[in-house]
Amino acid sequence: MAPHATLPPLRGRVQQGAPLAPFTWFRVGGPAEWLVRPADIDDLLLLLRDLPDAMPLTVLGAASNLIIRDGGLRGVVLRLGGRGFGDVTVEADGIVAGAAALDAVVAEHAATAGLAGLEFLCGIPGSLGGAVAMNAGAYGREIVDVLDWAEVATPAGLLRLSAAELHFAYRHATLPPRGVVVRARLRATPGDAAMIAAEMTRIRTAREATQPVRARTGGSTFKNPPGQKAWALIDAAGCRGLALGGAQVSKLHTNFLLNTGGATAAELEALGETVRARVLAQSGIALDWEIRRIGESAA
Structure with missing residues (x-):
């Protein structure tokens, strides 16, 4: 090129x-x-x-x-879409996968191999690189619980970092400056295939029943404050179904924002800030965004 x-x-x-x-x-x-x-x-x-x-x-x-x-x-x-970035390799006690591999695909590979402990990944709508970078979690487990190492491309070369070296916190990992996760190894244990499949079915069924998984959404909008559930605080503040232009708070799960058709990024972000203000006024709790908001506002 x-x-x-x-x-x-x-x-x-x-x-x-x-x-x-x-x-x-x-x-x-x-x-x-x-x-x-x-x-x-x-x-x-x-x-x-x-x-x-x-x-x-x-x-x-x-x-x-x-x-x-x-x-x-x-x-x-x-965007990592080239050769090797989406590969998934099954080992005796874990999975090695590229950053572009979808979390659900990693979970499926583990299940097919009879490896337990990674079922929660089927409930995370993203790719493995992003899951490592934000210590993604669902249904009681997080990446920090299963990560052996992550390979991170940096301006100085390729590094292999342990979970301890990534300094995981709630929805956060500390990557080197300009570091890009390219591959990771996740621990798993041999298990009963039927039980693994049943757990993944339970997670998927729960998601379908409680989250707007087929809508234009961005997953959990706000982090859960210590000892609290963001959705409950939003609901108590009267925000269920609240709309701004083409943006709406989900009626199914109040910690999800929706693009109902034709929303702008500005409308989604402004609606989120309205929700934050109402929750603060009602409960005294300041919600922190879990969704990343990046880029320039429209001129």
Whole structure:
């Protein structure tokens, strides 16, 4: 691929002004200044090594827990879709998977191999790289509970970091500057295939019954405050079904925002802030966003 004025010469795909809304679960947001899809890990390492320090870098995974603002993203937006980034390998006591592998796919590989302990991943709508980067969790377990190591591409090269070195906290991992998760190993234990399948069915059934899984949504909007449930606080503040333009608080699960059709990122974010204000006024508790909001507001 021919070099660009501000980017190193890459073998992968580089697009200027690429629309990003189709990649996000909300289906909103402006374009990327540069959308880069590296051919492989070596291509990614070259990009990270030679990218100018002043050039912003944003990693986009499954974009399931993300609002990209209507003005889009400056600099490089990185999507891992090339060779090796989605591979899943089954081992005797765990799974090694690329960052682009969907969490549910990792869970399915483990179940097929009769490995227990990763069932919770089928309840997380995202990719493994994002799950590691935010210590994603569901149904009583988090990535920190099962991670052996993660390989992280950095400007200085490829690092293999343990769970302790990632300093996991609630919905957070500490990655090196400009670090990009490319692969991870998750621990599992041999188990009864029927019991593993039954647990995954239970999780999927619970999600279908309690969450708007088929809507244009972004997953859990706010973090659960200590000892509290965000959805209950939102419900108590009278926000169930609250709407702003094309954005709405789900009537099924109040900690989910919906794009009912034609919503802008600004409407979704403003509705979220309205919910936060109402919860604070009603309960005295300040909700923290779990959904990442990134990019520029529309001009």
